[in-house]
Amino acid sequence: MTDQSLRNIAIIAHVDHGKTTMVDELLRQSGAVREGAAMDERAMDSNDIERERGITILAKCTSVEWDSPADGLTRINIIDTPGHADFGGEVERILSMVDGALLLVDAEEGAMPQTKFVLSKALALGLKPVVVLNKVDRPHADPDRVLDEVFDLFASLGANEDQLDFPVLYASGKEGWAANDLEAPRDNMAPLFETVIKHVAAPEVAGGPDAPFRILATTLEADPFLGRILTGRILAGTPKPGMTYKALARDGSLVEQARVSKILAFRGLKRQPIEEAMPGDIVAIAGFQKASVADTLCDLSVTDAIPSQPIDPPTLSVFISPNDSPLAGREGSKVQSRVIRERLYRQAEGDVAIRVTDSPNGDAFEVAGRGELQLGVLIENMRREGFELSVSRPHVLTRRDEDGTVLEPFEEIVIDVDDEYSGGVIEKLTQRKCELAEMKPTGGGKTRLSLHGPTRALIGYHGEFLTDTRGTGVMNRSYLEHRAHKGAIQGRRNGVLIAMGTGEAVPFALWNLEERGVMFIKPGEKVYQGMIIGENAKDNDLDVNPLKAKQLTNIRAAGKDDAVRLTPPRRLSLEQAIAYIDDDELVEVTPENVRLRKIELEPHMRKKRAKAMAEG
Template sequence: DKPNCRPDEVQEEVFELMCTLDAKEDQLDFPTIYGSAKQGWMSADPQKPSDSIAPLLDAIIRYVPAPKVEEGTPQLLITSIDYSPYVGRIAVGKLHRGVLHAGDTVTLAQRGNVLKKCQIKELLTFEGLGKRSVPEVTAGDICAIVGLEAFEIGDTVCDAENPEPLPTIAVDEPTMSMLFTINNSPFFGRDGKFVTSRHLKERLDRELEKNLALRVQPGPSADSFVVYGRGILHLSILIETMRREGYELQVGQPRVVTKEVDGRMCEPIEVLNIDLPEEMSGKAIELATRRKAVMLQMDRRGDRMHLEFEIPSRGLIGLRNQLLTATTGEAVVSHRLKGFEPYRGPIESRQNGSLVALESGTAYAYALNKLQDRGAFFIDPPEEVYAGQIVGECSRDIDITVNVCKSKKLTNMRASGSDDKVILAPPVRFSLEEALEYIQADEYVEITPHAMRLRKIELDENVRKRQQRNGG
């Protein structure tokens, strides 16, 4: 359903991938089903659309083999975790062998040859979008188990008397961290229902119960926490969920997680794919290579170019915004984690400084009009601002404090036609992900249920100047 779709090329790429993975001859003879999620149809022939997704369901029944089952004692590898506010954590996995009954006593085999006895309180199977309680499950069934305690992904539920653990699976480690702290701005408590550090800690603890890739550690102060995730998108989903639930919080600049391998500092490296019009490929290559990216591939696909790079995860911070700006929104960007490789050196950060509000009050068009030559603004009159809030991007590479609350003084003498008409450029508006990518190390994003603002960590201008003089 897209003008630049290329189903034949994609099928060839899938075939090459299968060959690279040493697929067997019968596996290379795979069926292909074409479709459009937008229009709601699937078909074995892309030129002959159907009126439903029945061809996909028929193909699953025809080609996907039934689960292979073995006789013997039960073995279930925990591959996912669900959570219920009533029963707590729920283990989810496929029963590889044997039979499990509600009420059975089983052994939970964990990493490090740790074995502990548990009792199954309830067995659930999945039906449609919900779950159904059942008395037993047999080999091949995907089920959820209520009653296990302190389990993790990769643990095995096995026989109580003769435990035989399955090989464990590993969960990818986090690649990025971010500081979460309470909202201490002058607008604290205006929008949110949950505003204290206790609320924030309880919410993060609840998220740990079901968000497998998340890690939380105490921050530098009692009311802050360092949250680790798999990237900006992963962490921004959590922040957006909390915002909708009524939380107020502030988050700092994302930082990439590094680790030492064989005595060398290593950082996460990702494979970056960019699809864009051919005439704009030069801009994309320049932006990516500035961030220590190495080009792997460059292909022409119709009137568009496909670029593939290896780039450090920290190089991706803010890159999407720059690519979309440079290509007038035409670039399609995706990336995936490759692994950890030696550190590639420093990367230049945002070049422009910030326009910072001098005082608290209401922003006026009169003041913004006089300051338009200083840069682009993020606010619209008559929006309320506070001292230390970032109200725009400076056209130079320094931070400038501006008074956006200055109003035109009234007098008892007015000349007819002497007032100039104020025409302001539209303000720049950020999404949450864009704001997280935009901020610098000395800035926060303030998130409330009804607003999102950028601010300096230190609101007092004199303190900021003193810190700058002292090299802080």
């Protein structure tokens, strides 16, 4: 059975190809936002970090109504998904809720790594995407070339004949128009709405409204008033507030029984309580205390859980522990191991791509995720909530195949760079055990490089990449597969400058230390013994004294009273700091500062590090 007046679609694309801007226009032109009413730019990016970085991190649902001349009034549930590969776990869950997808591709950049990743997931689920070539109004847009690239991508991913026969739209989300061809009038988004209603199937439901209620929970969030809120698409039945339902785990075992306190539906930018939800609709349910993502919420008579798609495993992990430096507890309010543990496990409940395990001694927690950005966003959120943490160097998660061969995660790396810098980039990455798969000119004096390489080869490389390309290069990465371990890879080449004492850094001392390397701190900052205050120009670590003041005498001499002029320090962001450190170093994260420090390794870790250095 289907509800012909309903459509569920997801918007999928590579990061910065215009998904959230497109949703803004769909909301305006459908009337979901009243004409003349104030609406923030990129309204769906409600998280502070999303707005600061201009990326979507959490998948969000909205809903619009469109009065089609042929089909009448139709409600379209739209899910805005993340575009960065590190948040691919969000995309994988969301696609199970929808019956179609809008695949947005930048008409200048073309198909990128995340485009390939999300499209492969959509095709595997049997979805038939509608291709939207966005930003065709850009000066260097080449929609014909990009359309050929997209078709080749569909074919390489094993799309069937129905999927290969995809409809194509040309659009500019910023200008607010879509068209069926490049010569058509560029008035509004009506062609996109009509194409969605025509080509996306209405949701199929198991039985009618009187069938036993069933829904698969795909997202989880915490509300200070309603508690746990689980979102999913209703497969059967009509849930009502006040009814008692149960939650089943993936294996069919009972998780809990609970009385539903509220059922919320997505209407425009708001989530409104409703008295009854229809099969096929996407709703949020409050009232459960233990149910989580991938659980089936259902009527008491149901015995079988709804099957859910497996999620790709994490590829990178860090150890997070309480901050135990001499400056601990001065800036944050949440410093206890117990509080940190609760916060990490709460994150893992709602994000299936995050995995948290306790260390044997119980004072540290291994947090595994998809990449440096995902882990960095988690730590940044905790920092803003008042936590103080110590974070270790990231390491990749390996596994063994049936023959006992060690496998490590590999990534597809796509780089757009000026022609003059392409040789240096290729040289650096091949030294890091990456292999060049493709190299082609993209016009405008730029070259696109496609490489395959180990995930660990890219840890800490991005800063070096920006230096080598004078800040003009763009690098995108996406998990590819696990392959045989590539052996030792050379890490950071420079040593660090380590403070010998505790106090406040003195300008005169930093001025004298500038010839030794690059400073990470400025005068007046608190330092302590073992804290890393800069990068050594040579490959060895060096103990230095940033507290040494100028000796005052009553003898005046030429040059003695020259003003101290310091070079501005290099400030490392949280992600840069985590990628920069070595195995015997930690990042100290507080609400106000990011510091680096040396640690004394355990004997077994010292042996392991010495062996790794001996192997190159």
